[in-house]
Amino acid sequence: MGEGIPWRRWMEVGLGLMGLSPGEFWRMSLAEWTACHDGFLERHGQRAKSPLTRPELEELMRRFPDKEEQKP
Template sequence: MRGPHRPFSRPGGVAARAPFPWRAAMEAGLGALRLAPKDFWAMSPRELDAALAGAFGHRAGEPLSRAGLAALMQAYPDGDAHAGRT
């Protein structure tokens, strides 16, 4: 008989990867991208990731690069009109 059931662990105590975030994927695909269910379920996770990147740019949570920050600062400079405001 095997020992106590430990979800997401492998024999020997080695942790397995976290389960795929299906709820978030469905919210993104069906909600944000407005895919038909048949189209969503026909996509691979990589295809969904590419569709989201194409629609919304880089993924949330990726840090802004130094070059990206410099580009934003050049596009939207703080002028004298903002001096002294908090």
């Protein structure tokens, strides 16, 4: 099972880096938070790159194949 929502980190980013008030932060829906966070990253030139294409993934898999586990 996942680790859940990283509330502390989201608060550090929202309150500390983005300058949201606690009330603004806690009133946001998940969709609003995601859009706000994405806009913040874009404004600061750190927008996440788009996912790899299938050919890019296949090239990486060809260049760096998984190693087979050593069996005892």
